[in-house]
Amino acid sequence: MNSKLWLAIAVVVIIAVIGAFLAFQQQPPAQTTTPKTATVPITQTTKPKGNIYVIYDIGGRGDLSFNDMAYLGASRAAKDFGLGLKEVQSKTQDDYVPNLRAAAKSGDAVIAVAVGFLMTDAVKQVSQEFPNVKFAIIDGYIPDRPNVMSVLFRENEGSALVGALAALTAYYYNCTKVGIVLGMEIPVLWKFEIGYAYGVRWAERFIKQKFGKDVKFDILYVYTGSFNDPAKGKQAAEVMLAQGVCVIYQAAGATGLGVFEAVAEAGKKAGRTMGPPFAIGVDADQDYIKPGFILASMMKRVDVGVYTAAKMAVEGSFKGGVLELGIKEGGISVSTLDDLSQFLEIGIRAGAVKESDAQNIINTVKEMRSKIPTWIWEAVDKFKQDIVSGAEKVPLPTTQDQVVQLRKELGLGTVG
Amino acid sequence: MRRLALSLLNTGLALFLAFVLGAIAMWISGYDPLLSYKSMLLTPLSDLTYLFSALAFSAPILLTGLTFAVGLKAGLFNIGAEGQTYMGALGAVAAAYLTRDVSALPLAAFLGVAFAVAWSAIPALLKIWRGVNEVVGTIMMNWVAYWLVIMAVSTIFANPSQPEESVKMPEAARLTPLVAGTDLTLAVPLAYLTAVLIYVFLRYSVWGYRISISGQNPTVAKAYGIRPEQAVLVAFGIGALTAGLAGVLQVVARPPSYSLARNLANVYGLGFDGITAAMLGRGHPIGVLLASVFLGILQEGARHMQIEVGTPFEFIRVIQGLLILFLALQMLRKI
Amino acid sequence: MKVSLREIRKVFSDGTHALRGVSLDVFPGEVLALLGENGAGKTTLMKILSGIYRPTSGEIYVDGRRVKPKNARDALKLGIAMVHQHLSLIPGLTALENVAVLEGASLSPVSTELRRRVEKIAEELGFEIEWDRDVEELPLGMRQRVEIVKALYWGAQLLILDEPTTVLSPPEVKSLFQVVKRLKEQGRSVVYITHKIPEVMEIADRVVVLRRGLKSAEFSPPYDAKRLVEAMVGEVKTEAVERLGKPGERPVLEVKDLWVYDGDRAVVQGVDLVVREREILAIVGVEGNGQEHLVETIVGVRKRSRGMIKIYGGYAYIPDDRQKKALVLEMSLVENAIIGKENEFAKRGLISWQQAERFTAKLIEEFGIVAPGPWSSARQLSGGNQQKLVVGRELSRGAKLIVAHQPTRGLDVATTEYVQTLLIKTRNAGVGVLLVTSDLDEAYKIADTIAVMYRGKIVAYGPVEEMGIELVGKKMAGL
Structure with a gap:
């Protein structure tokens, strides 16, 4: 050789x-x-x-x-x-x-x-x-x-919360269109779609009560058919933005990263460093991905789920069957600044976020949140209390027929 | 004899280097290499369940490895096993969709192999007729198969009650574990038997001989009445047979799902693992068999390494990658 | 410039001892002929001198100074250049560009200054060269001249010509000799590699004979041809086998109006020929006049464009390049022995390797193949034994036609003799032989009929008795 x-x-x-x-x-x-x-x-x-x-x-x-x-x-x-x-x-x-x-x-x-x-x-x-x-x-x-x-x-509950947040924020910015980008159409995603729409309609009722105004939101939804295609997510979001949608919730896994991209790009093109337009994250706290353009994230507290299961096994209260975690049990929540810090720490360790950027991100998100008036946060909180107490029941579709029916009732519209 | 000794030596050297460098990488990253290797290589042999699991992993790798090995004999760089495995699995799923009783099993075998062979015919004919390099042709077909099968599994063959996968094989048509509580199904002996048959084919059959001649020197073949194009076609066809079988078995003989995942997770990457097996086995069917058992043990060992030592399973990939690198360098040197 | 080689040894990576310690001097203004059979080490020795190979051991001196050329460019700087047997010009470039470009250097535009100097060198040698044509379009003889001019342009004082007449027609050979003489007059040295005795006798000032990697003798004029041959091949003993009987009537091969194209170039242009039983038809000609295409079309490796080929009673084929076209070197003798007849050893699609091994052992014995065993790889055999394996395999086919393309090229004298004898014996047994050769001696020695091929056409055709050597020479040159 x-x-x-x-x-x-x-x-x-x-x-x-x-x-x-x-x-x-x-x-x-x-x-x-x-x-x-x-x-x-x-x-x-x-x-x-x-x-x-x-x-x-x-x-x-x-x-x-x-x-x-x-x-x-x-x-x-x-x-x-x-x-x-x-x-x-x-x-x-x-x-x-x-x-x-x-x-x-x-x-x-x-x-x-x-x-x-x-x-x-x-x-x-x-x-x-x-x-x-x-x-x-x-x-x-x-x-x-x-x-x-x-x-x-119960992702439907959390989706309802961010639906309300989306609609109220849109109202504050004089916009009447909100959207949701989803992955493949599988039953679990119906919970996100319908819950979100329910939250938007709740917000309409709230506005009527508080301001005496009749506002009717258009809710656009699209199933991209994929959980790992950011390009598709971006395209879907761009179509929505072009139609005047100003808050988009993503329930599409990695496809949703494209939604963030599209929203941040549109905002920057309009000369802003923060929304509108806004996106809403899902599953984890995603607020750090495009700081300033992600209003909040619907967090599915897998950690709470694992912890609870382990706890029950240790304490002897473990039993077979379904353990359903919703807002009440702490299994679902809307992201807070505390959540953000925790996730940034994980992100730094995994090398996804630079340590030097972390403080900047927190500051930006803090500033963005402070621009949203407190009455909106309070309204979302009230909605949350009502769900916990059982006063508000977020629908939970499990069959195709139910979804079709609920879509009609809640007035969801497809893009285009 | 000398050639055999030499290739054993070369393979041993590549293995040794890969493991040494893997150990260094582990050590640098703060994991104990010796304990890791002990869990990786010995635990799978310590328990029948683990051993059978390792053998179950070896079966599809062996079959796709044979595809590459037969290609090499014919002078082809046939990396189409990946897509042909998808097509094989798709055939099995189509059978499950069409019939709901035991007849789904033979139908799955037939459709799976037929799909795979049809799939391989395209790059084979492109090569023969238009001189399209088989690497280009097969890569192209791999990607077409990837998206086509995902589409089919997401639409016609979707499982309404489990959206993440296709319709399942009917219970009667499944090859269930031969030993309860393990993953050892008929797929394993079937794959090993296939390797032996391929060996006999290459070593003793007239067509195996013709493939070898035209693979080594197409000019000679042509001068003495062997048509290299036919040899290419036969080699592609035989290769598709084994790759298709791998795909079928992943659906009909792999508990617990007996279906094709919508993201192809139970067939994805098998074709490329097969290339590793074929290179490690020096293209000899029995060598590929031994190599696939070794790779199966690695894959099984990865889990015990994680559990017993806490070493991430990615190190298995590091070692496999290094192994391929060294084997490829040896091949390059020969050229 | 005086060049000295001292105790040069070369062992190739496959274990071949090409040179076993050769010392040699080349003096200024001298034509030194390096004589030897194929494989004697002539070319290897000169490739070492010209920087293409590196010696395993030994030293090179130029004017008393030790040098170690690492590549051809290094050697050229020292004033040493080699004109290769298989010319090494770059296709796609014009002749002039080829002179301008040096190995490893980038192509810069051809200056008028360069053109002037190149044309002057050519004029001094009496060359007429079409400098602006793609070298691929030039005849081989002219390409050789381009290489010579190139060497001189870059300052070569010592020119190595490796078998320069292989690609030339007789008149071209004559003018090459003129050139060699002129180079000598200019004070340059020429090393002339060849295995052709007449050429040596005509132009060499001194002859060094190599045999099996060693210098076996050195001669100065006047030369004795017989002693030269003896030094080259050792002792010659021939068992002469005569052609017996006249050719038969029944044809074994008929070719009518055959046209073969290579790209859009017609390389075989309307060839007609017939080989009959008990006939050796020799097609002679300078290499590259379409013989290769003709042969390979007859045996079906190439496609014909037009015309008819009829073969009666099967054929056997001995190609010109045994390593590339006849044998799979990595495979065993057994596997090589049954190529094209694998079906004869198969039952229900499975080959009996035992039977094949017995057959191979028989070939080894019958044809005196020196081999470690039937399962050793063909690569392990020497060139002569490889050819014996090919010839043995082909003769054992029992075909009525044998197509033999340069069957003795590169073989030592004894094996050449043996192969020629076999062909005659086979012919005497009633088989027809199509012999394509560029070795006129061979043709005259064994053929019944001689045909001359020139530029894709058969330009002369007749029984050997009627085809005088002058006529054949002229026809080969296209006159």
């Missing part, structure tokens, strides 16, 4: 090692905290009574959303209850069953939490093989196993 080839090999190897090094410098710190939060107390105090197993689906950690929140909840539970934490990622769909099995076979699993509805079949199967092991599945629906707890969220 000649010297040039050796040189090429050496260069490639060095690049590979450095690349791996850099990649893991950024990623694992989130992971190396695992022993810190979980196993370190073990060695210092008594041996843990067992482990919490968290099994992620293919996306896994580092999504600054679902999975990272699951980790937050699990690590908090591990700390609070003196348990160890074992995280298992899945490379392919076929890893779900063996991952759950390995957790169950370990014999020290206090609870095995499957993060994500994609693992539904796998949890069904493995829970049958190991009837004495406790399982929880986030977002998956397995109602009939004594050893499986299905943790579900």
Whole structure:
């Protein structure tokens, strides 16, 4: 072999090692905290009574959303209850069953939490093989196993809150059009769509009451058919913006990142550093992604779900069936500045946000929020109280017919 | 004999280097390489459930690896296994959609393999008729298959009760685990048998011989009455057969879902893992078999490494990537 | 300029010992002929001198100074240039641009100054060259002249000509000799690599003979042809086999009005020929006059554009390049032995390798192939043994027609003799042979009929007795 080839090999190897090094410098710190939060107390105090197993689906950690929140909840539970934490990622769909099995076979699993509805079949199967092991599945629906707890969220409630926020903010800026961009049309997304529309109509009633004005909002919705196509999300949002929509809620996963992009671009084109137009984030606190243009985020507190499931397993109150978490249970909320700080911390650790930018982001979001009059925040809060008390019931569609009916009632309109 | 020893040595060297560099990467990132390797390589062998899981992972990789290996024999760089696997899985799903009893199983095998073969015929014919490089042709077909299958699974073949996946194989038509509580289905012996058959085909059949000759030297083949175009066609066809089978088995013989995920998560990447297996196995069917078992053990070991040591499974990818790099460099050197 | 080579050794990465310690001097104003058979190491030695190969050991001195040329450009700076057997001009550039561009350098526009100097050099040598045509369009002889001019333009004092007459017609050879003489008069040295004795006798001031990587002898005029040959090949012993009987009547190959195109160039233009039983038809001609296309069209590797080819009773094919066209070097002898007859060893689609191995062992024995064993790879065989394997395989086909394209090229004298004998024996057994060769001696030695091919056409055709050497020479040159 000649010297040039050796040189090429050496260069490639060095690049590979450095690349791996850099990649893991950024990623694992989130992971190396695992022993810190979980196993370190073990060695210092008594041996843990067992482990919490968290099994992620293919996306896994580092999504600054679902999975990272699951980790937050699990690590908090591990700390609070003196348990160890074992995280298992899945490379392919076929890893779900063996991952759950390995957790169950370990014999020290206090609870095995499957993060994500994609693992539904796998949890069904493995829970049958190991009837004495406790399982929880986030977002998956397995109602009939004594050893499986299905943790579900009432996203319709949270969507109603941000719907109200969207409509009131639009009203404040003299705009009467709001929109929602969704992913694939699957039943769970109906909750977002209908809840959002319900919140908008609630806001109309509120305005009528408070200001004696009759305002009628146009609610535009679009299913992009994809959860991982930001370009499609951007396109959908641009169409809405062109029609005069000024607040857009995204319930489309990574596709929604395009919505943020479109909204921020439109705002900057109009010479503003802050909305309107505004976007509303989903699942996690996404306010930091385009600070100043994201009004708030509808947070699905996966951390609360995981924590609650673990707590019940530890305390002995665990039972199979569905655990539904809504606003009342703290499983759903609208993002606050505190949430933002917490997420920025995760973001910095994962390398998605620069430390130096964090304070700027907080300041910008703070300033944006202060520009929205307090009566709006108070109105949303009141709406929240009414949902908690049961005075307001946000509809929960489960069938196609119901959705069609509700769309008609709530007057949703498609784009174009 | 000397050639065999030499290629074992080369493969061993590549493995050794990949593991050493992987260890360094682990060490730098703050994980214990020795414990990690112990969990990765030994735990899967310590328990029958884990071993069977490793073997279950090896089956589809082996089948797609054979696709690449047969291509190499014919002098082709056939990376179309990826898309052909999708098409195979799509065929199985179509069968599940069409019939709801045991007949779905043979129908799945037939449709899956037929789809895959039809899919491979396009780059094969493009190469023969228009001289389109097979790398370009197969990459193109991989992407077309990707979007086409996603579309089919999202629309006609969607599962109304589980939106994230296609219709499931009817219960009667599933190949369920041979040993309850493990992932060992008929897919594993079937894949291994296929490897042996491919070996016999390449080593003993007239067509296997013709493929080898025209792969090594098409000029010679042509001069003595072997038509390289036919060899290309046969090699593509055989390759599609195994890749299609991989796709079918991922649907009919992989608990618990027995369906095709809407995002293709249970077939995605198999074709490329197969290339690794084929390179590691030096293109020899039995070598590919051994390599796929090894890769299966790695994949199974990754989970135990996470659980027992807390080392992220991405290191498996680092090691596999380095392995491919070193094997590719060896191939380059030969050229 | 005096150049000295001292104890040059070269071992190639495949283990071939090409040179085993050769020392040699080249004096100014001298024409040194480097004589030897193919594979004797002549070209390797000169490639080392001209910087293309690096010696495994040994030293090079120019005017007493130790030099280590790393590439052809380095060597050229020292005044050493090589004109290769397979010319190395860049297609797509004009002749003049080819002179201007130096290996590894970028192409700069051709200046009038350069043109003037180039034309002057050409004039001094008596060359007429169409400087502004794409070199690809130039005849091979003219391309060779371009290379010579290029070497001189860049200041070469020592010119190495590697088998320069292979691509030339007899008149062109004559004028090449004139050029060599003129170069000598200019005080330059010429190393003339060849295996053709008559050429050596005509122009060499001194002859160094290489054999199997060693210097076997050195001669100065007057030369004795017989001693030259002996130094080159060792002892010559020939078992002469005569052609017996007249050619038969029944044809084994008929070609009528055959046209073959390479791109839009007609390389075979309306060839008619017939090979009969018990006949060796030799097609002679300077290489590159369409022979290759003719042969490869007959055996079906190339497509014909027009015309008819009829083969009666199957054919066997011995291609001109055994390593590229006849053997798969990476594969075993057994696998190579059954190419094109794999069906004979197969039952229900499966090949019996035992049977194939027995067949190969028989070939090895019958044709005296020196091989480690039937399962060793074809690459491990020497060139001569590779050719014996090819010839053995082809003769064992039992075909009525044998198409033999340069069957003895690059073989040592003994193997050449052996292959020629085999062809005659086969012919005597009633088989027809189409022999395409550029070696006139071979043609006259074994052929019944001789045809001359020139620019894609058969320009002369007749029984060997009627085809005098002068006539054939003239026709080969297109006169």
